Amino acid sequence: MEELLEVTKTLINVSAMIAIIGVSFSVMLLLYRAIKGPSSPDRAVALDVIGINIMALAGIIAILLVSTQFNDVILLIGILLFIGTIALAKFLEKGVIIERDMD
Amino acid sequence: MTRTNDLILRTTTALIAFILLGFSVYLFFAGHNKPGGGFIGGLMASAALVLMNMAYGLNVIRKVIPVNFLYMIFTGLIIAVGTGVGAFLFNAPFLTQNFGYFQLPILGRTELATALLFDLGVYLTVIGVTMTIILTVADDREED
Secondary structure, eight states: OHHHHHHHHHHHHHHHHHHHHHHHHHHHHHHHHHHHOSSHHHHHHHHHHHHHHHHHHHHHHHHHTTOSTTHHHHHHHHHHHHHHHHHHHHHHHHSOSSOSOOO | OOOOOOHHHHHHHHHHHHHHHHHHHHHHHHTTTSSOOHHHHHHHHHHHHHHHHHHHOHHHHHHHSOOOHHHHHHHHHHHHHHHHHHGGGGTOOTTOOOEEEEEETTTEEEEEETHHHHHHHHHHHHHHHHHHHHHHHHTOSOOO
């Protein structure tokens, strides 16, 4: 029984490390798109997906550290990301983020 | 130029603004024992307000939420100082905090601390400052 517990612990640790490496690789590819991206919408989408990857990283690190305190942080990143992306999209499309009158 | 149609943005805002406000209230009350507190709760509430402003425009939101955010800063600071001065009534030093256990109708036995009132002051001040900054920057056109 003890042995099974140890095996499960190493299994979770190893798979979390593999997932962290995968997500980090994808963040690096997205950074390439964010730096190189020919147009502004390319960069906006790349930044959006980088944020989603950071949410995933926070989740995996919460598993590694065996803690539930990261759950609020993940939700927070998601919300701020959503608002930031909407602001960027409005700026790219309309030139203003908060309009006075929209009818 | 034809007007762009942002039906999707408005519909999702109607849903998400409520979720954001609920999350902000949750963070505000969770601050005693978990991550959260007045500062981040206030930031979340102002994020919801900014989202509504982005989706519906300044004038509509000014009619829906007729709040002068400068007065909100004032109220928050008064509440925060008031909890500090209130300690003098009980012959305690400035900003002394206390707590007690009360039997509430639905929640059962709950710990109520006066630190919550101080946090409420922080919450209102953060909303007021953030919204004042953002709305002042957004509303910088000349008056016509």
